[in-house]
Amino acid sequence: MQYPLVLKKMITELSEKVQYYEITENHVLNINQLLDREVEINFEGYQCLCCGEEKKIFRQGFCYDCFYKSAQVGDWIMNPELSTAHLNIEDRDLAYEKEVQLQPHIVYLALSSNVKVGVTRKTQVPTRWIDQGASKAIEIVEVPNRYLAGITEVALKNHVADKTIWQKMLKNEIVDADLFAEREKLKNYIPEEVKPYFLDNGHITEIDYPVLQYPTKIKSLNIEKKGIYKGKLKGIKGQYLIFEDGTVFNVRNNEGYKIILTVN
Structure with missing residues (x-):
């Protein structure tokens, strides 16, 4: 089966073992069901999670322009002490910042x-x-x-x-x-x-994670550089896919990347 998708942070559900999901073009894919199966990842391009255009991803799933304009990635996101909505002071979009910061x-x-x-x-x-x-x-x-x-x-x-x-x-x-x-x-x-x-x-x-085998040595997968990767999925932890050969893929760090996921 092939699943075209734009990578986003995996949706999670706390249960006996954490359940992981990705949204594909036509499905909600339960990643747990791919454990112990051969999975192929093909890099296809980019799609900014903000403007939706096929621009190269700069950071956090956003293209360069959106990263420096969108209120969703203001400095206060990574540094909460920089929040100013409680003072009625705008960073990029006061309405959005009040909604997120004042809760x-x-x-x-x-x-x-x-x-x-x-x-x-x-x-x-x-x-x-x-x-x-x-x-x-x-x-x-x-x-x-x-x-x-x-x-x-x-x-x-x-x-x-x-x-x-x-x-x-x-x-x-x-x-x-x-x-x-x-x-x-x-x-x-x-x-x-x-x-x-x-x-x-x-x-x-x-919290218990769906991991069949933990790696002893780790190789981080750069799918943009490698283009294609194939391996047997042995675990999911945090926002990482863990493969049998010790390769790990950080889904969150690759948000906005268009891929085709092939499951054998």
């Missing part, structure tokens, strides 16, 4: 390779944790806007990592850590204006 946000600890701190909209729990390949996660604070979440993350990342070591995550080399204890250690470093939002209770969310 409940979670600052959390996740365990993917190491313990890391992160920020996400409350509506993106647990999607954000799955996208990072976290095996466990716990909420630290719930705040009413993105700015407060951002300044909390900035304060805490002086005491805990804010990046996942993706190679270790894919090899399933995960440190042993007590997230409740780690959260308690960080409590004193939360900014004063955010301390009232600390979550005393809460629970640890555990």
Whole structure:
């Protein structure tokens, strides 16, 4: 079977094993069903996820023009502490920025390779944790806007990592850590204006991924450069496809790429 599609971040569903989906031209494709099958990826071109034109992708699925114009990729996306909608100050599109920034946000600890701190909209729990390949996660604070979440993350990342070591995550080399204890250690470093939002209770969310075989050595697939790749799919974790020969393909990093997916 052949499935033409424009790559987008895989849709995820938390269940006993995380379920993964991609939208093709005519189907909703459950990627889990491709496990242990030969999969071929053919690079066909580009389609900007913003303007829809067949322009070379610059970053995050956007062409160069859209990346520097669209409110969807403002600096505050990657750096929440730069959010200004709570001050009624526009970056690129105040209406959009108010919609996204002025809603409940979670600052959390996740365990993917190491313990890391992160920020996400409350509506993106647990999607954000799955996208990072976290095996466990716990909420630290719930705040009413993105700015407060951002300044909390900035304060805490002086005491805990804010990046996942993706190679270790894919090899399933995960440190042993007590997230409740780690959260308690960080409590004193939360900014004063955010301390009232600390979550005393809460629970640890555990996440299990559909992986039949973890790689011992990793080769990252650049489908734009290689053009075509064929291998047996052995796992899906975070936003990565893991193949039998140790090749891994980061779907999210290839958003906006047009491919033909052939399943044998």
